[in-house]
Amino acid sequence: xxxRRLMKRTNTMLIPTPWTLGAGYWPLGTGLIAPVxxxxxxxxxxxxxxxxxxxxxxxLGLIVLIPLSMLIVxxxxxxxxxxxxxxxxxxxxASYKLSLGASAIxxxxxxxxxxxxxxxxxxxxxPGKRLVDALVDLPFALPTAVAGxxxxxxxxxxxxxxxxxxxxxxxxxxxxxxxxVALTFIGLPFVVRTIQPVLEELDTDIEEAAASLGANxxxxxxxxxxxxxxxxWLTGFALAFARALGEYGSVVxxxxxxxxxxxxxxxxxxTKLEQYDYAGATAIACVMLGASFVLLLxxxxxxxxSAAFKSxx
Amino acid sequence: MGAAIGHLTRGTSxxxxxxxxxxxxxRFLLIGVTLGFLALFLFVPLAAVFTEALRKGWGYxxxxxxxxxxxxxxxxxxxxxxxxxxxNLVFGVAASxxxxxxxxWGKNILLTLxxxxxxxxxxxxxxxxxxxxxxxxxxxGWLQAHDIKIVFAVPGIVLATIFVTFPFxxxxxxxxxxxxxTDQEEAALVLGANxxxxxxxxxxxxxxWGLLYxxxxxxxxxxxxxxxxxxxxxxxRGLTNTMPLHVEILYNEYNFAAAFAVASLLAFLxxxxxxxxxxxxxxFQKQAEPISASEGYVA
Numbered sequence: 001x002x003x004r005r006l007m008k009r010t011n012t013m014l015i016p017t018p019w020t021l022g023a024g025y026w027p028l029g030t031g032l033i034a035p036v037x038x039x040x041x042x043x044x045x046x047x048x049x050x051x052x053x054x055x056x057x058x059x060l061g062l063i064v065l066i067p068l069s070m071l072i073v074x075x076x077x078x079x080x081x082x083x084x085x086x087x088x089x090x091x092x093x094a095s096y097k098l099s100l101g102a103s104a105i106x107x108x109x110x111x112x113x114x115x116x117x118x119x120x121x122x123x124x125x126x127p128g129k130r131l132v133d134a135l136v137d138l139p140f141a142l143p144t145a146v147a148g149x150x151x152x153x154x155x156x157x158x159x160x161x162x163x164x165x166x167x168x169x170x171x172x173x174x175x176x177x178x179x180x181v182a183l184t185f186i187g188l189p190f191v192v193r194t195i196q197p198v199l200e201e202l203d204t205d206i207e208e209a210a211a212s213l214g215a216n217x218x219x220x221x222x223x224x225x226x227x228x229x230x231x232x233w234l235t236g237f238a239l240a241f242a243r244a245l246g247e248y249g250s251v252v253x254x255x256x257x258x259x260x261x262x263x264x265x266x267x268x269x270x271t272k273l274e275q276y277d278y279a280g281a282t283a284i285a286c287v288m289l290g291a292s293f294v295l296l297l298x299x300x301x302x303x304x305x306s307a308a309f310k311s312x313x
Numbered sequence: 314m315g316a317a318i319g320h321l322t323r324g325t326s327x328x329x330x331x332x333x334x335x336x337x338x339x340r341f342l343l344i345g346v347t348l349g350f351l352a353l354f355l356f357v358p359l360a361a362v363f364t365e366a367l368r369k370g371w372g373y374x375x376x377x378x379x380x381x382x383x384x385x386x387x388x389x390x391x392x393x394x395x396x397x398x399x400x401n402l403v404f405g406v407a408a409s410x411x412x413x414x415x416x417x418w419g420k421n422i423l424l425t426l427x428x429x430x431x432x433x434x435x436x437x438x439x440x441x442x443x444x445x446x447x448x449x450x451x452x453x454g455w456l457q458a459h460d461i462k463i464v465f466a467v468p469g470i471v472l473a474t475i476f477v478t479f480p481f482x483x484x485x486x487x488x489x490x491x492x493x494x495t496d497q498e499e500a501a502l503v504l505g506a507n508x509x510x511x512x513x514x515x516x517x518x519x520x521x522w523g524l525l526y527x528x529x530x531x532x533x534x535x536x537x538x539x540x541x542x543x544x545x546x547x548x549x550r551g552l553t554n555t556m557p558l559h560v561e562i563l564y565n566e567y568n569f570a571a572a573f574a575v576a577s578l579l580a581f582l583x584x585x586x587x588x589x590x591x592x593x594x595x596x597f598q599k600q601a602e603p604i605s606a607s608e609g610y611v612a
Contacts, residue, residue, distance in 0.1 A: 045495070045499055045502065046414050046415070046495060046498055046499070046502070046508075046511075047502075047507075047508035047511075048410060048411075048508050048512070049411055049414075049415045049417075051407075052407040052408070052410040052411040053407075053411040053415075053417070055403075055404070055407045056404065056407050056408040056411055056412075056423070057423075059400075059404045059407075060404075060408075060423075060426060060427065063472075063475055063476055063479055064426065064427075064429055064430060064476065064479060065426065066445075067441040067442060067444075067445055067476065068429065068433070068441055070441050070444040070445050070450075070451065071437070071440070071441055071444065073444075073451075074444050113346070113347070113350040116343055116346055116347055116350075117347040117350065117351065119343065120343050120344050120347040121347075123334070124340055124343070124344055126344050130591075132347075132348070132351065134587050134588070134590075134591045135351070135355055135356070135359075135587065136351070136355075137587055137590065138355050138359065138583065138587065139355070140530070140533070141533045141537075141582075141583035141584075141586040141587050141590075142359070142537070142579070142580060142583040143536070143537025143538070143539060143556075143557045143576075143579045143583070144537070144539045144540070144557075145537075145539040145557040145558075145560050145561055145576070145579075146362060146537070146557070146560065146576040146579045146580055146583075147358065149362075149560065149564050149572060149573065149576060150358035150359065150361050150362045150365075150576070150580075151358050153358075153361050153365055153569075153573075154357050154358050154361045159361070160357055160361060161353065161357060181354070184354060185354050185355070185358070188351075188354055188355070217334075217335055217336075242432070245434070246433070246434025246435065246436070246437070247434075247435075247540075248434065248435055248436050248539070248540035248543075249435070249539035249540050249543075249557070253561075253564065266434050266435075266436040266437075266540065269434075269436045269437070269440060270436060270543070270544065273440065273443065273544060278443065278444065278447070278449055281440060282440070282444065285434075285436075285437045285440055288434055288437065289433065289434075289437060292432045292433065292434070293432065295432075296428075296432045300425075
């Protein structure tokens with residue numbers, strides 16, 4: 001199995017998979033045979049290469065690279081003892097646990113319901129489907145501060161949903177559960193939107209074949225359909241997780257920001273900044289950036305795999 | 314081609330035959346679970362924004378929006394988006410031209426670097442500008458000596474907005490431009506068009522929907538950004554508050570009706586964004602269909 005897959009991967013070029021919403025959907029090697037021709041014949045036929053590349057690099061440098069490198073420059077000038085106290089103080093460690101834990105659980109919730117939602121939106125029809133499909137992207141379009149106050153209003157003890165939870169002893173607003181609700185909201189579209197296109201492109205032939213060979217619907221789903229979906233599914237999970245880790249706007253309203261209990265890491269960076277502790281803020285930011293890069297790398301690997309998986313079909 | 318356009322199109326699948334679908338009760342259950350989940354997290358909160366905004370009646374609603382500080386925040390939001398979106402549009406076009414139409418060493422590194430602002434928490438996006446232009450920052454002393462304020466002033470807000478919306482246009486445009494290839498441009502050049510004519514008359518019309526899509530997403534994020542802008546704003550009423558920051562201040566003062574009134578404008582903007590996005594996806598699908606059909610015919 002591994003051998004076969006490996007062979008397929010090396011033989012086929014990695015096609016761009018722009019259906020993914022996250023980083024690294026770019027073609028990894030844009031064709032293995034074509035570029036040779038391109039080099040010889042076509043490369044300098046079109047004008048504007050120098051101008052467009054020059055402008056791209058200049059603008060990228062000014063807006064992104066120079067400011068971001070400040071984070072590293074600033075960290076390198078910090079005193080180590082201060083860095084350690086900043087990033088390892090119990091209050092900050094508690095925030096890592098909450099940020100990581102709540103983001104992971106929110107991503108799991110989104111992975112589960114996102115898979116069902118994508119399935120329903122692709123395979124079934126019901127009144128208002130187009131509207132529901134369009135509204136799935138709401139967390140991308142709605143400003144996070146608006147989402148934050150809206151969720152707080154709905155899930156507070158006298159809110160529309162909160163009032164039904166309160167008698168059962170479930171409090172959402174101003175608890176860790178509230179953080180989870182906000183992070184679930186933020187990550188909601190990722191899993192749906194990564195699975196949906198894969199599901200749409202899936203040929204029903206293989207399902208028909210499975211059915212005619214006597215597989216029941218569950219077997220068809222788990223043995224035929226799901227193996228095609230899981231790379232996209234994992235990517236969607238990782239994207240939702242990454243987005244939740246850095247989220248600030250929607251969480252600060254619903255969490256209540258109680259030290260050791262409901263403080264997320266981005267909130268602590270803001271707190272440090274408000275106390276003019278720029279060194280502490282920078283140190284925590286570096287830890288967060290490190291976590292984001294590990295995730296970004298994971299997402300890139302997953303996408304390279306799912307691209308290979310797609311083209312292998 | 315199909316793969317590149319796939320993320321913009323949303324094909325509707327045809328009806329399925331008996332054994333290829335689930336029993337009726339499973340279908341109803343799954344639809345119910347989906348709608349329930351989306352209602353809990355999307356529909357109810359969205360409805361709550363508008364209901365809360367009108368809690369004290371239409372009179373108070375319009376009063377909250379027409380109040381000078383609210384108007385100032387609307388102006389600042391429009392200004393920030395008005396600067397950030399065109400700049401990132403020009404960048405997106407330049408980046409996608411060199412990346413999609415040429416082969417060069419280091420392309421993948423460039424692509425990863427363009428994606429960086431998406432990997433960074435909004436709070437960190439604001440922080441880096443404080444480290445650059447703040448009082449203790451690298452250029453802090455120089456800026457103070459020349460009496461220029463960037464951080465805790467409008468330029469900082471604009472910069473932070475540009476940073477967080479940086480990749481949007483480029484990332485939507487690159488795959489679309491790649492999918493159209495270079496044949497048409499080459500034909501135009503052979504027929505005697507110059508570079509700019511080729512770009513405006515050949516390339517731009519073929520990627521216009523992808524471009525518009527990127528602009529819509531870029532604009533939505535530019536107007537709604539909260540975390541990054543919050544760090545560099547300094548929260549000076551009427552001067553450095555964008556709409557999302559104004560919402561926060563009103564909310565923290567327990568002036569909920571006014572907070573939700575301003576928030577409802579942003580929610581309305583989000584709905585317009587979604588509608589525009591759906592329309593562009595539809596147009597894109599329409600544009601793509603004849604091409605893929607002819608491809609199929611040739612094959």
